[in-house]
Amino acid sequence: MPILNKDMQLCVSFAARPSNIGTRFHNYLYDELGLDYVYKAFAPVDIEQAVAGVRGLPIRGASVSMPFKEAVIPLVDRMHDSATAIDSVNTIVNDDGVLTAYNTDYLAVASLLRTHEVDPTASVLLRGSGGMAKAVLAAFAGAGFRDLTVVARNETTGRALAQQYGARWTSEVGDRRARVLVNVTPLGMQGPDADVQSFADVTIAEAATVFDVVALPAETPLILAARAAGVPVITGAEVIALQAAEQFALYTGVKLTPDQVRRASEFSRS
Numbered sequence: 630m631p632i633l634n635k636d637m638q639l640c641v642s643f644a645a646r647p648s649n650i651g652t653r654f655h656n657y658l659y660d661e662l663g664l665d666y667v668y669k670a671f672a673p674v675d676i677e678q679a680v681a682g683v684r685g686l687p688i689r690g691a692s693v694s695m696p697f698k699e700a701v702i703p704l705v706d707r708m709h710d711s712a713t714a715i716d717s718v719n720t721i722v723n724d725d726g727v728l729t730a731y732n733t734d735y736l737a738v739a740s741l742l743r744t745h746e747v748d749p750t751a752s753v754l755l756r757g758s759g760g761m762a763k764a765v766l767a768a769f770a771g772a773g774f775r776d777l778t779v780v781a782r783n784e785t786t787g788r789a790l791a792q793q794y795g796a797r798w799t800s801e802v803g804d805r806r807a808r809v810l811v812n813v814t815p816l817g818m819q820g821p822d823a824d825v826q827s828f829a830d831v832t833i834a835e836a837a838t839v840f841d842v843v844a845l846p847a848e849t850p851l852i853l854a855a856r857a858a859g860v861p862v863i864t865g866a867e868v869i870a871l872q873a874a875e876q877f878a879l880y881t882g883v884k885l886t887p888d889q890v891r892r893a894s895e896f897s898r899s
C-alpha cells in the first residue's frame with residue numbers, strides 16, 4: 630500500500646459492530662493494484678455527523694451496515710435504483726460533495742441468482758424479516774420469482790415485508806417445503822445461535838437450492854447440512870464478497886476479476 634499522503638482517497642464503513650472483513654478485503658486489493666486508497670471501519674455515535682463528515686472531508690465512499698441502512702436515506706442527495714427498490718442503503722459514493730446511495734447487497738444477490746441459474750419458477754421459503762431480508766426478497770422478486778413465502782415470528786415486520794413484494798407470510802416453517810430455502814436470520818452465525826440449523830434436514834432434502842446469507846462463518850450448519858444432502862448452495866461468503874466487489878468498483882472505477890474477488894475474500898477471512 631502507498632505510504633499515507635495528502636492525496637490518498639479514504640473509504641470507510643459505518644456499523645454498530647464493525648468487523649475486519651471489509652477492511653481487509655478493500656485494503657488487500659488497494660495494495661495489490663497499487664491504488665492510492667485506504668479503508669477504515671468506524672462505529673459512529675452520531676450517523677448524521679458521520680455522513681456530514683463523508684461530504685465535508687471529503688471521503689470517497691462509505692459502506693453502511695445495521696442499524697444505519699435506513700437512517701442515512703434523508704442524508705444523501707441521490708438514490709440509485711438498487712437502493713430505491715428496497716428503501717435501504719449499504720453504500721454511499723461521494724462525487725465532489727454529491728452523495729449517491731446504492732445497495733450492493735441487492736446487486737450481489739441478483740447476480741448470484743443469475744450465476745447459480747436458480748429457476749425463477751421455483752418456490753421460495755425465506756426465513757427472516759430484517760433489513761437484509763428486504764434486500765434478498767427484493768432481488769428475488771426483481772428476478773421474476775413469484776412463489777415467495779416469508780417466515781418470520783414478528784408478525785408486524787413479516788407481514789409488511791411479504792405484502793411489499795407480493796409474498797405470503799407465516800410465523801413458522803412447520804411442514805412447508807420449497808425448492809429454494811433462504812436463511813436471512815442470525816441462526817448459524819457466531820454466538821449463541823452458532824449451532825442452530827435454520828431449516829430441518831427433511832426440508833433441505835426436498836430443496837433444489839439452499840441459500841444462507843450468514844457470512845461468518847461461511848460454512849454454517851445449514852450449508853453443511855445442504856452439502857451433506859447433495860443440495861447446491863449459495864453462501865453468505867459469496868454475497869459479502871460480491872457486494873464488496875461492487876463497492877470497490879463504485880469507489881475506484883476498477884472492475885475486479887473473479888480471481889481477485891476470490892483471493893481478497895479468502896484474505897479477509899484469514
